[in-house]
Amino acid sequence: MSAQASVVLKLISLPLLxxxxxxxIPLGVVLVSSVIDPASAQPTAAHYLRILADQYHWEVILTTFRIGMATTVLCLLLGYPLAWYLVRIVRSPRWRRVCIIILIVPLFTSNIVRSFGWMVMLGRSGVVNDALRSLALIERPIRFLGAELGILIGLVYILLPFAVLSIGTALSRMDRSLERASQDLGARPIQTFFHVTLPLSLPGVASGAIMVFALAVSAYVTPALLSGGKVTVLSMLIYQQYSTVFDFNYGGALSIVLLALTLSLVALANHMGRVKGEQ
Structure with missing residues (x-):
């Protein structure tokens, strides 16, 4: 082994460990427990069959991924204009730094604190409902808490910075000469955006979407607090099995199902992105 290879091996050994x-190792423990019968300590698929055969579990899974997909779409729709503003509109480096600080500062606050803040704002007599009624936009308070709408608002607020930073990085690294060439050839700004800018920024959009989706479907604190227990997502069901029921085998099976479905959707999105990029 060469000296250079030995140095590289030493550098990566600690992160690998x-x-x-x-x-x-924790993932392996969860996987093993999910296929073990606690009564006989023998391998079994009963926990997975229980999940697949129960309609309630399918409803929870569909709710989880519906909220995750909606959160991802909203974060991308809101995050792209914000990233565009930071990269293309803001000229002052000082103001850009201020905007980035404002964007990432909430990430240093606990999700519990932010969720409690949204509970105060989204209540029947909260700031949002009071503002809508004062503007005569609604007659009765909108039910945010205890519904998917409240969970969606909370998750979008928490995960939006991940989309903005990912898309902003892609926009800042883009070769602006390609856009100028498109305009020199007679393309209108809207055509340049859809045929040049957007395709070149898709890697940033894809990475932001993957991060937001993975964090949204695995979120526990925000759905648990903003739903008030009236909307159940898969992470809440897993937590219930581990902390209340103490059924670690069944909880492990639920965890593996969530991981497998999330990785499958992420892999499918990556495959579709590669196919579209090749075209």
């Missing part, structure tokens, strides 16, 4: 100890 950390990854194995704090991710792969």
């Amino acid at each position: 950390f990854f194995a100890v704090f991710f792969m």
Whole structure:
């Protein structure tokens, strides 16, 4: 082994060890427990069959991924204009830094604190309903808490910075000469955006969508607090099995199902992105 290879091996050994100890081993424990019968300590698929055969679990799964998809779409729709503003509109480096600080500062606050803040704002007599009634836009308070709408608002607020930063990075690294060439050839600004700018920024859009979706479907605190227990997502069901029922085998099966479905959708999105890029 060469000296250079030995140095590289030493550099990556510690991260690999950390990854194995704090991710792969716990994941392996969860996977093994999900296929073990606690009564006989024998391998079994009963936990997975229980999930697949119960309509309630399918409803929870559909609710989880419906909220995750809606959160992802809204974060991209709101995040792209914000990223465009930071990269293309803001000229002052000082103001850009201020905007980025405003964007990421909420990430340093606990999700619990932010969720409680939204509970105050979205209540029947909260700031949002009071503002809508004062503007004569509604007659009765809108039910945000205890509904998917409240969960969606909270998740979009928490996860929006991930989309903005990812898309902004792609826009800042883009070769602006391609856009100028498009305009020199007679393309209108809207045509340049859809045929040049947007396709070149798709890697940033895709990475932002993957991060937002993965975090949204695995979120527990925000759905638990803003739903008031009236809307159940898969992470809440997993937490219930581990902390209340103490059925670690069944909870492990639910965890593996959530992981498998999330990775499958992410892999499908990556495949579709590669196919579209090749075209």
